[in-house]
Amino acid sequence: MKLTVGISPHKKASYSTRWVMKQVIIGLIPAMAASVYFFRMSAVSLILTCVFGAVISEYLVVKIRKADFSLSDYSAVVTGILLALVLPPKIPLWAAFLGSVFAIVISKQIFGGLGQNIFNPALAGRAFLMAAFPVMLTSWVQPFSLDAVTTATPLSLWKFSHQFVGLGKLFIGNVSGSLGETSSLALIIGGVYILVRKAADWRAPLGMFLGVTVTSGVFYLIHPASGSVLFHLFAGGVMLGMFFMVTDPVTTPVTKSGRVGFGLAVGILVIIIRKWAGLPEGVMYSIIFMNSFVPLINKFTRPKSFGRR
Amino acid sequence: MLKLEECKYPQERIAVEKFFPEKVVVPLSQHTGALPELIVNKGDSVRTGALLAKAVSLISANIHSPVTGKILDIKEYNHPVLKRSRAVVIESQSKEPFHIDKSKSLREYSSEEMLDRIRRAGIVGMGGAAFPTAVKLKPPKGVDTLIVNGCECEPYLTCDHRLMLEHTEGVLKGIEVVSKIINPKKVIIAIEENKQDAVKKFNSRLHTRKYNLPEVKVKILPTIYPQGAEKQLIYNTIRRVVPSGKLPFDAGCVVQNVGTLFAVYEAVYFDKPLIERIVTFTGSALSEPKNLLLPVGTLIEELFSSGVLKFKKEAKRVISGGPMMGLSLPSLDFPIMKGTSGILFLTEEDLDLREESDCIKCGRCVDTCPMNLLPLEFPRLVKKGMYKDLEEYYISDCIECGNCNYVCPAKISIVEYIKLGKAKIRDLNSKRKKL
Numbered sequence: 001m002k003l004t005v006g007i008s009p010h011k012k013a014s015y016s017t018r019w020v021m022k023q024v025i026i027g028l029i030p031a032m033a034a035s036v037y038f039f040r041m042s043a044v045s046l047i048l049t050c051v052f053g054a055v056i057s058e059y060l061v062v063k064i065r066k067a068d069f070s071l072s073d074y075s076a077v078v079t080g081i082l083l084a085l086v087l088p089p090k091i092p093l094w095a096a097f098l099g100s101v102f103a104i105v106i107s108k109q110i111f112g113g114l115g116q117n118i119f120n121p122a123l124a125g126r127a128f129l130m131a132a133f134p135v136m137l138t139s140w141v142q143p144f145s146l147d148a149v150t151t152a153t154p155l156s157l158w159k160f161s162h163q164f165v166g167l168g169k170l171f172i173g174n175v176s177g178s179l180g181e182t183s184s185l186a187l188i189i190g191g192v193y194i195l196v197r198k199a200a201d202w203r204a205p206l207g208m209f210l211g212v213t214v215t216s217g218v219f220y221l222i223h224p225a226s227g228s229v230l231f232h233l234f235a236g237g238v239m240l241g242m243f244f245m246v247t248d249p250v251t252t253p254v255t256k257s258g259r260v261g262f263g264l265a266v267g268i269l270v271i272i273i274r275k276w277a278g279l280p281e282g283v284m285y286s287i288i289f290m291n292s293f294v295p296l297i298n299k300f301t302r303p304k305s306f307g308r309r
Numbered sequence: 310m311l312k313l314e315e316c317k318y319p320q321e322r323i324a325v326e327k328f329f330p331e332k333v334v335v336p337l338s339q340h341t342g343a344l345p346e347l348i349v350n351k352g353d354s355v356r357t358g359a360l361l362a363k364a365v366s367l368i369s370a371n372i373h374s375p376v377t378g379k380i381l382d383i384k385e386y387n388h389p390v391l392k393r394s395r396a397v398v399i400e401s402q403s404k405e406p407f408h409i410d411k412s413k414s415l416r417e418y419s420s421e422e423m424l425d426r427i428r429r430a431g432i433v434g435m436g437g438a439a440f441p442t443a444v445k446l447k448p449p450k451g452v453d454t455l456i457v458n459g460c461e462c463e464p465y466l467t468c469d470h471r472l473m474l475e476h477t478e479g480v481l482k483g484i485e486v487v488s489k490i491i492n493p494k495k496v497i498i499a500i501e502e503n504k505q506d507a508v509k510k511f512n513s514r515l516h517t518r519k520y521n522l523p524e525v526k527v528k529i530l531p532t533i534y535p536q537g538a539e540k541q542l543i544y545n546t547i548r549r550v551v552p553s554g555k556l557p558f559d560a561g562c563v564v565q566n567v568g569t570l571f572a573v574y575e576a577v578y579f580d581k582p583l584i585e586r587i588v589t590f591t592g593s594a595l596s597e598p599k600n601l602l603l604p605v606g607t608l609i610e611e612l613f614s615s616g617v618l619k620f621k622k623e624a625k626r627v628i629s630g631g632p633m634m635g636l637s638l639p640s641l642d643f644p645i646m647k648g649t650s651g652i653l654f655l656t657e658e659d660l661d662l663r664e665e666s667d668c669i670k671c672g673r674c675v676d677t678c679p680m681n682l683l684p685l686e687f688p689r690l691v692k693k694g695m696y697k698d699l700e701e702y703y704i705s706d707c708i709e710c711g712n713c714n715y716v717c718p719a720k721i722s723i724v725e726y727i728k729l730g731k732a733k734i735r736d737l738n739s740k741r742k743k744l
Contacts, residue, residue: 004626004662005637007725009711010653011313011464012661017669017718073666115667115719201672249671254685256676303681305703306540307553 021074023199027190034183038143039089047084049093053100054080061109082122085180099125119291140176153177154235155280170234184234191243200247204263208242211267237283251291258301310533320598321467333606334644336396340433341440342368371431375584375604376401389629409579420490430576436566439648448558455493456564459500460537463631466651468587471600473507483570496525501532535710589651594624610641628653633711666719674713684713688726
């Protein structure tokens with residue numbers, strides 16, 4: 001009999017980081033499927049490009065740092081998928097590839113790899129592309145259209161032409177917009193899955209939901225042309241952000257109340273940007289902005305230790 | 310707090326069996342505090358209950374012979390906590406039980422006399438920390454509540470559960486004794502809801518018989534770990550917070566484990582020293598689990614060589630205590646001690662030996678920490694050698710319950726880092742004192 005010795009606890013939960021990442025990938029399947037349905041081959045090639053770009057850059061950086069790649073999890077795959085889902089369907093693939101390299105190399109590995117990055121890598125990748133190629137990042141197409149005729153998204157129609165797209169269309173996702181943001185339905189299905197499986201914590205999504213709902217609700221009551229609560233929930237990147245961005249463990253607070261507050265602040269900022277900023281959409285900037293406050297939020301929401309004042 | 314898989318079936322239903330070993334190895338260090346002074350020599354003959362080593366100070370404990378026989382040797386032997394420590398090796402020559410003297414009844418003792426019997430009997434806390442009980446029963450401040458700890462929140466273990474079922478009366482008499490000593494206004498018997506049969510037993514006794522007790526009630530607590538940890542138990546029963554670095558009496562209460570109370574009963578009523586205890590043997594490597602009443606010093610090995618226990622599968626890890634806080638033993642050549650609640654035999658499938666990966670700051674450890682600490686900070690700071698910062702995160706408050714480590718998806722050995730960090734701080738502090 002050969003016994004191993006070790007420090008307690010001797011039993012551990014069966015899940016692992018890899019399992020968590022796998023659940024997130026499963027949770028993203030409905031949104032990916034919807035994007036393929038609406039945008040056909042553009043969706044397939046965009047997702048594959050971003051995932052390939054993310055995984056290959058992760059592999060190369062890990063090799064350069066002489067770490068063990070087999071120990072890494074599926075987080076690069078998640079980053080790749082998320083980046084693809086926040087890009088316009090007809091973005092040139094070389095630009096998407098560049099974005100995924102930036103997401104992994106600059107915004108994740110330079111900070112020290114998994115767990116060390118400050119900003120959500122996928123959103124940082126998109127922010128980089130937005131700064132580098134603003135026109136590419138604001139050229140949208142209608143679903144099912146094979147030719148790249150530029151159209152406006154529901155949010156820019158609302159903001160610049162005061163037109164509303166029907167809620168039903170918005171909910172199903174038959175509108176122009178980023179690849180994986182259009183179908184709220186698909187995102188809710190996948191989002192509920194990761195929450196039920198406890199691969200993600202529900203507090204930040206709840207906070208963001210409340211932030212968007214209350215802020216847009218107040219604006220709507222004062223001035224109905226501001227757009228209804230449901231319009232703001234289903235248009236743009238709110239659903240993707242709520243279920244898959246503010247639930248990123250690395251770039252959000254570690255305390256329970258901090259997570260609620262983080263989500264709440266993101267939700268409020270989204271509506272403020274939509275309402276008053278020059279941009280029609282603010283999910284990406286709200287989250288990146290709040291990412292930078294995470295250490296501060298952690299500090300101020302640190303729970304009172306049991307038995308301490 | 311954390312909901313864990315209980316793993317208490319079927320041993321919770323299995324009655325306690327007795328076993329007499331042919332040899333015992335009785336370590337001198339079985340408690341928190343000073344090492345007692347040996348008063349016997351190699352070659353001496355001893356009877357069951359004879360004093361082997363005498364307490365040297367207040368925080369120390371007597372050690373008695375658990376068997377009648379001859380002292381074969383006094384030497385360094387395997388020890389679950391200290392690795393090697395001095396122990397008395399006794400060959401058992403007859404199965405003579407402890408001679409019980411029933412001549413005196415409780416009424417005749419003053420609380421000083423009772424306390425003295427408890428001290429003489431070498432009783433220490435049997436729930437884990439093994440702190441001398443007589444010291445705990447003489448708090449420097451008055452207390453108003455006695456909390457009886459019948460939680461047994463660690464998975465697998467059932468020794469306290471069986472004791473509560475099979476010796477309800479003895480435990481209640483122990484409670485009576487302690488109440489007479491500390492004179493509380495209220496007694497709370499705290500039991501987790503997975504032990505309803507024990508709850509019923511206590512309630513029916515309390516309803517049908519007369520005990521010399523103040524207000525007493527059985528409180529059912531949810532089965533969540535670590536419900537039986539002293540500070541958590543005090544909060545969950547009487548909503549009082551024990552300040553950091555302080556003891557239960559600072560919150561006006563005393564907590565006693567049911568096993569300790571039974572030992573108190575035997576000591577006061579029969580002048581019987583603490584020389585035996587119930588130990589749970591279980592785990593998927595065993596062919597059948599058992600609860601055994603064993604003389605202190607029984608070697609785990611002898612239970613297998615005598616056929617009392619049998620392996621069904623290959624054990625990969627043997628643990629003294631529960632799976633969350635127990636100590637891993639490198640072999641079976643280890644003695645049962647006063648504080649040994651169980652020995653677990655786990656197979657490879659039970660263990661999680663996956664390699665540690667990077668912390669993803671998911672906050673699961675924070676959510677589950679019963680002391681409201683930020684466990685994720687400890688491995689980070691220890692790895693960087695930032696020992697001073699550990700204290701800012703209140704590392705000294707950590708009770709090492711293992712919850713953070715259990716829930717960590719990155720499989721980081723948080724408790725190991727915490728133990729290391731605490732040891733480093735102790736080193737640094739003692740060096741500072743020397744300077």
